[in-house]
Amino acid sequence: MRQLILLCSLPLLVGCATTKTGLAPEDVSAASAKGDDVIWTDAASVEAQCNAALEAGRAVRDTIVRESASDQDVIRGFDNLSLAIDETYGWTQLMFSVHPDKVIREAAQGCEKSLSKFLNDVSLDRALYEAAGGVDGEQLEGLAKRVHEHQMRDFRRSGVSKNEETRARLAELHAEMVELGQSFQKNVLADVRSVKITDAGRLNGLPQDFIDAHAPDDDGTITLTTNYPDFFPIQTYAQDSALRKDLYEQFMQRAYPANGEVLLSLLKKRHEYATLLGYPSWAAYVTEDKMIGSAEATDAFIGQIASIARPRMEADLKLLLKRKQQDDPKADAIQVWDRFYYVGKVREADFGFDSRTVRPYFPYEQVRTGILDLYGELFGLRFVQDKDADVWHESVEAFDVYTGEQHVARFFLDMHPREGKYQHAAMFPIQTGLEDGRMPIAALVCNFPDPSKGDGKALMEHKQVVTYFHEFGHLIHHLLATRGDYVKLAGINVEWDFVEAPSQILEEWAWDTDVLQRFAKHVDTGEPIPAEMVKKMRDAEEFGLGANVMRQVFYTAYSFYLHHRDPTSLVLDDYTDEIFRDFSPYPRFDGSYVYANFGHLIGYSAIYYTYQWSLAISKDLFTRFQSAGLLDPVVAKHYRESILEPGGTRDAADLVRTFLERESNLDAYKKWLTE
Ligand SMILES: [Zn+2]
Structure with missing residues (x-):
C-alpha cells in the first residue's frame, strides 16, 4: 500500500546533487543566525541579498587559499563557504516557487542561478582543490575528518585534479548536459496531445463534474488532452477501453521523435563525462557517493526487488484479467491502459471501498x-x-x-x-x-x-x-x-x-486506526x-500492490541499465523492448516511447532505484515501531536520536545500524509484498 511515486522536494534534489553551499560565521549577521524571516518585497532587495551572499562566499574563498591558512582554517573555510550562502539559497529557492509576485519570483530565480554558478565554480577551483589537498587528513579528527574526506571526494568527482584539456572538456560536457536536459523537459511540456471524440456517451463512467467540464464545442467535438487533469480520470473511469487506449497512446508519444535524439545525445555525453573521470559508466559514477555505493550493488538490488515483487504481480494480473474478461471474454492480457480502470473495478467490487466516503x-x-x-x-x-x-x-x-x-x-x-x-x-x-x-x-x-x-x-x-x-x-x-x-x-x-x-x-x-481516530472526526x-472503514481503505489500497511495485521496478531497471553501458551502438527501441520483456507487468504497445517522455531520466538519470531503496529501509525501520507500538516513547526517542538528529554527520548505513542494532535487510520489504 501507500503511494509509490513520492515527490522528493525540488530543493532537496538540488541539495543532494550539488556540493552545497557557504558564510563564515563572522560574516553571518546576528539577525540571520537567529533566523529572522526574509520576506522580500522588491527585486532590488533580492539582488542585494544575493550579492551580499556571493561577496561573503568569495571572501571565504580567499581566506581558504591564502598561504598562512592552517589545516583547521581550510576545513572550517570549506564549511563557511556553505554557510555563506545557505540561508540566501534557501529563501531563493522557496521564493522562486511560491512568491505571489512574479517580479520577485523571477529575481529569486536569477539569484538561484548566480548561487548555483558560484557553487559550480567552487567545485572546479584549482586553488581551493590544492588547499584541501594540502591538508593532512590523517591528523584530523571527528567531523573535521569527515568534512575533509567529503571535500576531497567531491573534488575528485568534479575532475578538478585533471589536466587543463580534460577540465575544459568536462566543463563543456557539463554545459551540454544541462542544455540537453532542459530541451528534453521542454519538449515533453510543450507537446500536449489530444484525442477528439464526438460521442459524449464515450465518457460513460466518468464523474459528472468531469463530464460537465468537457461539454462538446460548437462542432460537437469533445477534446481530451494528455495533461494530467484529463489523462488520469480517463484512465481511471472511462468504460470505453478504446478511448483509454487512444489517449494512452498519445500520452506515450509526447516528445517523440524529438527526444529520442536528445536522449541519445545526452547518454553519450554522460558516458564520456564518466569515463573521462575514470568510471566505467555513468551509472558507476552516480551511484558511488550514494548509500548503495556501486553499480554492481544497484544491479543486484534490482534483481532482488524484481524477484520479490514478481509473484504478487502475477497474482494481481490474474485477478485483473478475470475481471476484464467479464467485459471482454476474449481478453488475454491486461494492457497498460487497463491498469487504473480495472484496479478501481476490483477494489470497488471486492472491497466495497469508495474513496469519497472518507473525505468528510x-x-x-x-x-x-x-x-x-x-x-x-x-x-x-x-x-x-x-x-x-x-x-x-x-x-x-x-x-x-x-x-x-x-x-x-x-x-x-x-x-x-x-x-x-x-x-x-x-x-x-x-x-x-x-x-x-x-x-x-x-x-x-x-x-x-x-x-x-x-x-x-x-x-x-x-x-x-x-x-x-x-x-x-x-x-x-x-x-x-x-x-x-x-x-x-x-x-x-x-x-x-x-x-x-x-x-x-x-x-x-x-x-493506523488509533492514530487516525485521534483527529479524523x-x-x-x-x-x-x-475502524471498519480504515480496514476497508487499507485492504483496497493493498490490492494491485504487486503490479504497482513491479511497474516501479521496471522504471528502476530502465533508468539504471540505460546508463550502465556504452551508448555508442544503443538502439533505444531495442533497449526498450528488452526492458519491457524483462520487467514490465504490461506489454509494450506499438507507438509507445517511454524514452521520449520519462522525465526522471533527466533529474535522476540512473538512480530511479532510490525510491524502492529508501522504501525498503523505511519498511525495515518501521519494524521497531510495529513491535513496540506506533506511539511508543522509547522507540520514538531512539529513532529521533539515532536517525534524525545526526543528519549527515555519519553514513546513513551507520545510522540505520544504530537504530536497528543490526544491518538493514529486505525482510520487511519482502513481508510487505508477500503477506
Ligand atoms: Zn519525499
Whole structure:
C-alpha cells in the first residue's frame, strides 16, 4: 500500500546533487543566525541579498587559499563557504516557487542561478582543490575528518585534479548536459496531445463534474488532452477501453521523435563525462557517493526487488484479467491502459471501498492540528503558532518549535493552491541548523483544499493526508538534524538514496486506526472514523500492490541499465523492448516511447532505484515501531536520536545500524509484498 511515486522536494534534489553551499560565521549577521524571516518585497532587495551572499562566499574563498591558512582554517573555510550562502539559497529557492509576485519570483530565480554558478565554480577551483589537498587528513579528527574526506571526494568527482584539456572538456560536457536536459523537459511540456471524440456517451463512467467540464464545442467535438487533469480520470473511469487506449497512446508519444535524439545525445555525453573521470559508466559514477555505493550493488538490488515483487504481480494480473474478461471474454492480457480502470473495478467490487466516503473525516484544519499533535508527541516537540509573523501570502502560517522551554526551530506552512505557485508537494529547507544555536528553518509547500474557500470544510482525500504525513516527515528531519557545527553535515544533507526513508516511514502512521481516530472526526457529526472503514481503505489500497511495485521496478531497471553501458551502438527501441520483456507487468504497445517522455531520466538519470531503496529501509525501520507500538516513547526517542538528529554527520548505513542494532535487510520489504 501507500503511494509509490513520492515527490522528493525540488530543493532537496538540488541539495543532494550539488556540493552545497557557504558564510563564515563572522560574516553571518546576528539577525540571520537567529533566523529572522526574509520576506522580500522588491527585486532590488533580492539582488542585494544575493550579492551580499556571493561577496561573503568569495571572501571565504580567499581566506581558504591564502598561504598562512592552517589545516583547521581550510576545513572550517570549506564549511563557511556553505554557510555563506545557505540561508540566501534557501529563501531563493522557496521564493522562486511560491512568491505571489512574479517580479520577485523571477529575481529569486536569477539569484538561484548566480548561487548555483558560484557553487559550480567552487567545485572546479584549482586553488581551493590544492588547499584541501594540502591538508593532512590523517591528523584530523571527528567531523573535521569527515568534512575533509567529503571535500576531497567531491573534488575528485568534479575532475578538478585533471589536466587543463580534460577540465575544459568536462566543463563543456557539463554545459551540454544541462542544455540537453532542459530541451528534453521542454519538449515533453510543450507537446500536449489530444484525442477528439464526438460521442459524449464515450465518457460513460466518468464523474459528472468531469463530464460537465468537457461539454462538446460548437462542432460537437469533445477534446481530451494528455495533461494530467484529463489523462488520469480517463484512465481511471472511462468504460470505453478504446478511448483509454487512444489517449494512452498519445500520452506515450509526447516528445517523440524529438527526444529520442536528445536522449541519445545526452547518454553519450554522460558516458564520456564518466569515463573521462575514470568510471566505467555513468551509472558507476552516480551511484558511488550514494548509500548503495556501486553499480554492481544497484544491479543486484534490482534483481532482488524484481524477484520479490514478481509473484504478487502475477497474482494481481490474474485477478485483473478475470475481471476484464467479464467485459471482454476474449481478453488475454491486461494492457497498460487497463491498469487504473480495472484496479478501481476490483477494489470497488471486492472491497466495497469508495474513496469519497472518507473525505468528510479529513477537513484540512483538523488534519493539520492532528499532525502537529502527533509529531509533537512522538518527537517531544511543542509547536506554537506565530500569528504576527511576516509572511509572503496571507494564507501562510508560521510556527516556532520548542523542546521544553527552548526555542529550537521555525517553519512555515504554505498549504493551499494559488496562481503562480509551485504545483506539487515539497519541503523547502531554508536555513540549516547547528548545535551552536543556529536555528533550522524550513517551509512545507503543498496544494491541499483551502478552508477559506467554498463551504470552508476543505475536505481532503486520504492520499493527500498521506502526502501531508510524508512531507512533514522531511520537515521534522531537517529541523532536528542539527548535530555538530558543520552545515554540510547538518539538515537533510544525507545520501540522496536515504533522504526519502524518514518521510516514507511516517506515512505508516496515516494508515493506523488509533492514530487516525485521534483527529479524523466526521466534519458534521464529530464521530471518529470507524475502524471498519480504515480496514476497508487499507485492504483496497493493498490490492494491485504487486503490479504497482513491479511497474516501479521496471522504471528502476530502465533508468539504471540505460546508463550502465556504452551508448555508442544503443538502439533505444531495442533497449526498450528488452526492458519491457524483462520487467514490465504490461506489454509494450506499438507507438509507445517511454524514452521520449520519462522525465526522471533527466533529474535522476540512473538512480530511479532510490525510491524502492529508501522504501525498503523505511519498511525495515518501521519494524521497531510495529513491535513496540506506533506511539511508543522509547522507540520514538531512539529513532529521533539515532536517525534524525545526526543528519549527515555519519553514513546513513551507520545510522540505520544504530537504530536497528543490526544491518538493514529486505525482510520487511519482502513481508510487505508477500503477506
Ligand atoms: Zn519525499
